[in-house]
Amino acid sequence: MKIDLSDLNAFLAVARAQGFRDGARASGVSASGLSEAVRRLEAQLGVRLLNRTTRSVVPTEAGKRLLARLNPALTEVEAALEEVNDFRNRPAGTLKLNVPVSAARLVLPSIVPRFLAAYPEIRVEVFTESSFVDMVAAGCDAGIRYDERLEQDMIAVPIGPRVQRFATAAAPTYLAQRGRPKHPSELLQHACLRLRFPSGAMPPWEYARDGEVVRVDGEGPLQVDVGGGLDLLIDAAIAGSGVVNLFEDWLRPHLQSGALEPILESWWQPFSGPFLYYPGRRLVPAPLRAFIDFIKAGSV
Incomplete structure (x- = not known):
């Protein structure tokens, strides 16, 4: 059975607030919208989840059991979202770089150790390539190349000696x-x-x-x-x-x-020095954004 998560959220909002109007104020969804979502959820499950009167809205026995199971699950979801927020506010995770051997030998030694010291929760994986590969297809976040080898749809940031x-x-x-x-x-x-x-x-x-x-x-x-x-x-x-x-x-x-x-x-x-290049995406992974900012700040 495929249940719309928004309908589950509507049920939770009403059950917690013990009313459609208070649930609407807490969730930002209209009272009529919450009512329709709860009716749809009850129809799909085939059981009544809320007892409604003109004075109160109280979960049924089935509603109480569903609420008891949903609350810890929702707590896990909220914790997962907070963990994702941490990636935005406190850079962590893995940064994968595809670089030529010359860059691994001549460019990165003066950058990577200090970057790791500045961002201890970021792990850097460096893949050295003797041939020019599709950095994205190789599963990397960014690469290092010289300007004549840069692809037109990539964003390039100077790195290393100019x-x-x-x-x-x-x-x-x-x-x-x-x-x-x-x-x-x-x-x-x-x-x-x-x-x-x-x-x-x-x-x-x-x-x-x-x-x-x-x-x-x-x-x-x-x-x-x-x-x-x-x-x-x-x-x-x-x-x-x-x-x-x-x-x-x-x-x-x-x-x-x-x-x-x-x-x-x-x-x-x-000749011109190398560039760090990466896809022109709207949302840059936090480890890569930290690395780009580290370079732009003149830390190299």
Whole structure:
């Protein structure tokens, strides 16, 4: 039997107030509306729930039993609604982020620990992807991408460094043996350690200076998948296996230590930093709203 919940609420309002007029004032529904709802409920159940006189409205035995069972159930419903309100007023729950490996390594470490400290009741789940996936279909609340990969129907918020560069470097021992390139085209004569996307594509290395743009599709002894193979690529470069081209921030510790030496630095191209993106929905989940506000407040 399918009962309209509004009819049950009407019965509760009248039974508690012991009258249709008082029930109407308490519920905001007209007395005639409550009367019609109660009649409809009684007709569906096939029993009288309220004894009505000109002076009083009193639950029948059946009405008392129904009222006794509905009161604790209603209390549970109210508690559930209060819990939902807590999500709005006191952010809690799970935030799922879909991000490239570079963002997990270079952007999130300076943000997530402080965000978790500020919102201890929020749990963050980070899913790293080497390929570009449908963030919503993957069950995530938001993702991180660069502007050329952003979908038009998404809302984007800047996150992390606003300007980044790819850096080219090699071990000093390698350069001492093979020479230091003066022009990007000379990299074709060097051992280039390359990144490979899941599709099998290997993006060329791009350089620009004084209006000249050069794309180098070099070859070398090592190719690794974007993701878990990146550290191997750097280790191989430090060991003198060849030339590497990665995010400057990723190589910076090794450049500063001298384990790697920059190559063609005047040709490195700056590009826009990443964005947090999410669907343009009217109601943003509380954990995501807290994360967005944390970023916008300049906490990053």
